[in-house]
Amino acid sequence: MEMPGLAAAVALALILIIVNLAGQCSGQLQFGFYNGKCRDGNGFQRNVEDIVKQKVKEKFSSDTTIVAALLRMQFHDCFVNGCDASILLDVPNGEKTAPPNLSVRGYEFIEDIKTEIENTCPGIVSCADIIVMATRDAVVESDIKKMGTGWYPVQTGRRDGRVSSAQNVNLPSPSIPVPQAIAAFSSKKLSTIDMVYLLGGGHSVGVAHCGLFENRLYDFKNTGNPDPAMNTTLLKTLRTLCPRNSGSPNSANLDQDPLKSSSVDKSFYEQIRLGNGILEVDQQLALDPNTRFPVARIAGSNDFSFQFGRAMIKLGAVDVKIGRDGEIRKKCAAVNSPSRSSGGKFFNLFG
Structure with a gap:
């Protein structure tokens, strides 16, 4: 029987390999992107990933199905226009309204995490990154042996997309060959x-x-x-x-x-x-x-x-938006008004 100490050591070694390999996946993102960027009202530094982790831990304690919900949300988001949280937008004929997404859930939970982070360090963390971080932490919580082997590092630095259209949703069906x-x-x-x-x-x-x-x-x-x-x-x-x-x-x-x-x-x-x-x-x-x-x-x-x-890291790097290609939303479900975080330029959703 494998000893927990040995398992932890093996997991750590594998994590280091993942970090090394994943760095090749996307030069646009990085590990620890938010390090040192989040300070509360008193000037104390906060760890963004720790905030997300705690929220997921609390949620999982009362609803273990959040794991499947978040995995599905990340997949459905990243497969359409890339990992940009466009699935979260409440707009006419948006991605949420497409038939494959009618049963996607967890939107309110992502918004809850966003609110917590905005109250601590506003205008810093994208909704797209919150989805990816929360999904990873939910996977960790599902580890029935609680040995930490389900953990994997996540790259961050995504910005949120401004376009969400049901017409863009073309996800593989349950019966696809x-x-x-x-x-x-x-x-x-x-x-x-x-x-x-x-x-x-x-x-x-x-x-x-x-x-x-x-x-x-x-x-x-x-x-x-x-x-x-x-x-x-x-x-x-x-x-x-x-x-x-x-x-x-x-x-x-x-x-x-x-x-x-x-x-x-x-x-x-x-x-x-x-x-x-x-x-x-x-x-x-x-x-x-x-x-x-x-x-x-x-x-x-x-x-x-x-x-x-490793596969989740690659999924999280699909067609990400950085710089002026995206924005940092104040609320995950809404398109921001013109602001410094969106480059000072407002884009309508449909033109």
């Missing part, structure tokens, strides 16, 4: 391996409602039969949970190991290799020739946290 998923991630300069870690890691927590997988239970691809890739025991369970044409509001854990369904870990990969994938794309990860070998390797690995963290 693996080759198309690979192409979608590749368009964001994310590799097949990145995709396997991000999709699997993101689906290692959270649930899916019956409507997202009912077709696999009764009439898969209009065959009149269930998806043959699904474990028969799981099929019986899900048919009870989601009766045919019932419109059931029930949901199933994406990770079918009940002891690990709230933790971001490799259990998900073990489950899909057993035919226990809930979503079609999840199950196909274990079967497609492009991804089945990486899935098998991850399922038997000891470095999931390191590799997942």
Whole structure:
């Protein structure tokens, strides 16, 4: 059995490697961007990442589902116009109104963190960075062994985007074929391996409602039969949970190991290799020739946290905005009026 001290030492070594490798991902961002930049009203220095960490810790103590919510929010934000918090904007026909985002949640929590930081050091920290920091801290909180191995460093220095349009939302669907998923991630300069870690890691927590997988239970691809890739025991369970044409509001854990369904870990990969994938794309990860070998390797690995963290750092560097390309919003849900933080120039959302 691995000793906690040894695990911590290994985790530290891996973290140093991550920092080294991630520095190659984006010259626009940096680790510790906010160091020394946040002081309270009394002139005392505050650590921005510590503020976010404490808020996440408090939230997680009463709502463990915040982990899945934040992972989904970061993915949905970064995949559309880059990691710029455009998903948070409350504007007519904004990203929030697009069908894939109607079930995204956690907006109020990000706003709560933003308010706390603005009260301490106004006009310094972007909402885009808050999403990335809060997501990392939620992943850490989900570590059921509490050994700190889920921690990964985050780059910061993003600015918030000014444009949010539902027309720009083109996210991979739960039934997307693996080759198309690979192409979608590749368009964001994310590799097949990145995709396997991000999709699997993101689906290692959270649930899916019956409507997202009912077709696999009764009439898969209009065959009149269930998806043959699904474990028969799981099929019986899900048919009870989601009766045919019932419109059931029930949901199933994406990770079918009940002891690990709230933790971001490799259990998900073990489950899909057993035919226990809930979503079609999840199950196909274990079967497609492009991804089945990486899935098998991850399922038997000891470095999931390191590799997942590395992939999350790369996701967080997708099409970021810096300098005059963005702004620091006063409120995450609203577009700022002209201010020094936005370069003194106001851009309307739609022209």
